[in-house]
Amino acid sequence: MVSRITPSPKRLASAAAIAAAAVLALTMAAPAQAAPKAPHPANGPTVDIQLLSFNDFHGNLEAPGGSSGRLVVDHRLADGATTPTDVTANVGGVEYLATHLAQARQGHPYSLTVAAGDLIGASPLLSGAFHDEPSILAMNTLKLDVSAVGNHEFDEGYQELQRMANGGCIADGDGANNQNSCPDGVFPGASFDYLAANVVKSGTDETILPAYAIKNINGVKIGFIGMTLKDTPSIVTAAGVAGLEFRDEVATANALVPVLREQGVNAIVVLVHQGGAPGQQTWYHDGTAYTVNPSYDAACANGAQLDPSSPIIPIAKNLDPAIDMIVSGHTHQPYVCTITDPAGHDRMVTSASSFGRLYTDTTLTYDRRTQDIVRTSVKSENMLVTRDVAKDRAETAIIDRYRELVAPIASKVIGQITADVTRLQNDAGESALGDLIADAQLADPSVVGPYGAPVIAMMNPGGIRADLTYLASSWGEAPGNVTFEEAFTVQPFNNYLVSLDLTGAQIRQLLAEQWSGPNAAGKKILQVSVGFAYSYSGTTLGEVTLNGQPLEDGATYRVVTNNFLAGGGDGFPTFLDAQNVYFGGLDIDGFAAYLTAHGPYTAGALERITAG
Structure with a gap:
């Protein structure tokens, strides 16, 4: 008991x-050392506790x-191969x-x-x-x-x-x-x-x-x-x-x-x-x-x-x-x-x-x-947790009940893709799915507001939680069809999109924050929208351009991101210095609308971010 x-x-x-x-x-001072608790053999009756x-x-x-x-x-080395491959289990x-x-x-x-x-x-x-x-x-x-x-x-x-x-x-x-x-x-x-x-x-x-x-x-x-x-x-x-x-x-x-x-x-x-x-x-x-x-x-x-x-x-x-x-x-x-x-x-x-x-x-x-x-x-x-055991009936009942309730929303096909669109980043930190999400943010009309339309979008990679998979078919949909459930699984936070004004100098500072401050121990490469490009080498930022033109430090640019980054999240405090902040709709709604308007979607080449 x-x-x-x-x-x-x-x-x-x-x-x-x-x-x-x-x-x-x-x-105020170095922590005092606690009294030692030396390992010792049992000196009384014992019981084993399973945790x-x-x-x-x-x-x-x-x-x-x-x-x-x-x-x-496990790992496997095929005959004639020089590099082992991973052996995985579902x-x-x-x-x-x-x-x-x-x-x-x-x-x-x-x-x-x-x-x-x-x-x-x-x-x-x-x-x-x-x-x-x-x-x-x-x-x-x-x-x-x-x-x-x-x-x-x-x-x-x-x-x-x-x-x-x-x-x-x-x-x-x-x-x-x-x-x-x-x-x-x-x-x-x-x-x-x-x-x-x-x-x-x-x-x-x-x-x-x-x-x-x-x-x-x-x-x-x-x-x-x-x-x-x-x-x-x-x-x-x-x-x-x-x-x-x-x-x-x-x-x-x-x-x-x-x-x-x-x-x-x-x-x-x-x-x-x-x-x-x-x-x-x-x-x-x-x-x-x-x-x-x-x-x-x-x-x-x-x-x-x-x-x-x-x-x-x-x-x-x-x-x-x-x-x-x-x-x-x-x-x-x-x-x-x-x-x-x-x-x-x-x-x-x-x-x-x-x-x-x-x-x-x-x-x-x-x-x-x-x-x-x-x-x-x-x-x-x-x-x-292998899948070769019987399913727990009580858990199955919970899943079945909520699956029935969510079906009308989850099963709706909102777009198509021609191949997998994944979070996998190249050596510079850019991913096909990151490009897609940033482009969807840039195109969302809900963030235009009284200050004009954004010209740059930025997305945090940690907010991209799953891939869009061509063969996925949770609701019996045809290969390549993307359901609302699949899109939601990619962006499940119900974050709001936010547009704001940043100077060129502030944008450069944001890019530098990808590998400095809290992110010095591990880079967080922001995913960026079409037309915006930059290069870096190690921790040195190189050329930054918008539509092929160098970014001007003194100019003001309208940027869209989610409310998490706009609040300084993930170690990007420069967002907190933005002006004319305007809240739009939910990120998932913008993502879904973009997939509907641009289907069937094919990912482009990863050329927005380059690393030397």
């Missing part, structure tokens, strides 16, 4: 106050298609995930299922059209116990996140913007604990959701601290994080350790929506080493390691040694690694890719005498 212990308001206030004090202390975990589900109820539904499982889908989790729990009376954020947001239409209520119902059905929030939980603001946790319906006009809350008249909210330890209302220490949860299985108590990444405001629309403060992950979690210990909880797991990326894998064939793309189980035991710049590493290295394990997310990468804690002892850190394609199965041995985890006992393995 699992029982939920709800922290009292007094406890939560105490925890928040301690966290605030810890953050202040960290800004099943996943992350970044993003509303993928149906088995995702294309590259979003595959993972690298995985994912909540019907299969639920079955795999149920099968994994068999024979494990002490089992908990947890997640590390982004359960919702950037979701396919089947969930997104209903404000992600179907995904919360699906998480309830697969018996999720605890989840941290991620950045995408804030896409529609924290009040909407609280509704996801607590239930209730929105008066959304019964289908306004292709969304419909509570089509059956009720939404119960999450049956699991949604945690947001490091997110407080501005000017207070009040968390918007509980900071932690304690699970008690027949006297075995485990505390879970849930957090999103502190940089959430830079990757979510300004409206989504308005009125909130996002605090340091390490300071927040470390401050909660004594709060949990006061309640007799020594076994502690952190669920944090921040992660890492495995480097290339070393793969051997007939005694020869090859550098290949990492397989789902490569890091950190089978020929790959986490990139040293991975943001989860400094978090893991500085979390209190009293914390026994870290379940991470955000980067959509698979890994099972150990990272040393401040006392120099190994601590498990895991991530299970994304979209329900993997889950992590961890065994934690719990010493009943010390009421703590035997750190040396912790073992984790990432498991493929």
Whole structure:
């Protein structure tokens, strides 16, 4: 039997106050080292706790298609070839995930299922059209116990996140913007604990959701601290994080350790929506080493390691040694690694890719005498969510119900393509799908307003969530036909298009921000519209032209983008200096209209951005 212990308001206030004090202390002095928690053999009776975990589900109820539904499982070197190729498997889908989790729990009376954020947001239409209520119902059905929030939980603001946790319906006009809350008249909210330890209302220490949860299985108590990444405001629309403060992950979690210990909880797991990326894998064939793309189980035991710049590493290295394990997310990468804690002892850190394609199965041995985890006992393995098992009937019922409701919108054919149009970027960072979306933004009449028509469009690559695939046929449509559902899956945020005035000098500064400031660690190459072109070499911007003419620093240009970038998102603060800002319609509507007007669409050559 699992029982939920709800922290009292007094406890939560105490925890928040301690966290605030810890953050202040960290800004003034080097962090004090926590008391060492040396690995030790069990000195009392033990039980094995099974922890099943996943992350970044993003509303993928149906088995995702294309590259979003595959993972690298091996490599192959064909006869006569000199370069290995990836061997992939089709995985994912909540019907299969639920079955795999149920099968994994068999024979494990002490089992908990947890997640590390982004359960919702950037979701396919089947969930997104209903404000992600179907995904919360699906998480309830697969018996999720605890989840941290991620950045995408804030896409529609924290009040909407609280509704996801607590239930209730929105008066959304019964289908306004292709969304419909509570089509059956009720939404119960999450049956699991949604945690947001490091997110407080501005000017207070009040968390918007509980900071932690304690699970008690027949006297075995485990505390879970849930957090999103502190940089959430830079990757979510300004409206989504308005009125909130996002605090340091390490300071927040470390401050909660004594709060949990006061309640007799020594076994502690952190669920944090921040992660890492495995480097290339070393793969051997007939005694020869090859550098290949990492397989789902490569890091950190089978020929790959986490990139040293991975943001989860400094978090893991500085979390209190009293914390026994870290379940991470955000980067959509698979890994099972150990990272040393401040006392120099190994601590498990895991991530299970994304979209329900993997889950992590961890065994934690719990010493009943010390009421703590035997750190040396912790073992984790990432498991493929294969599609060769029976579908979970309850999950199928959820999918079938919402598929019926969404069919009239989702199945509508809005255009045609002559071949795949993908997010794959060339060496300069340009993609065919990025070109298409930027052109659609430039052509949208809703952004003309009183200040004239835009002449340049810019799109953030992270907002392009799927490819347009020629052979896709979710509703029985002919090859090449593009449905509204497919277009929505490409741009699922319901962002607004925004036109604004920037000088030529400001546009050059924006282009430089692609590889400087927050983007210095990894370039974010903006996708741009037809007629606009530029070159760069390393971090040096070259020639910038519009319709073949050099951009003039002192001239003013009308630019269109989405409200996320217009709010300074993704590390592009120069957008905040724009003048004459005018909001148009939804990006998905502009995209759909462009596909209708320009079908059948054939992608052109990638010549707008060049790199030397």
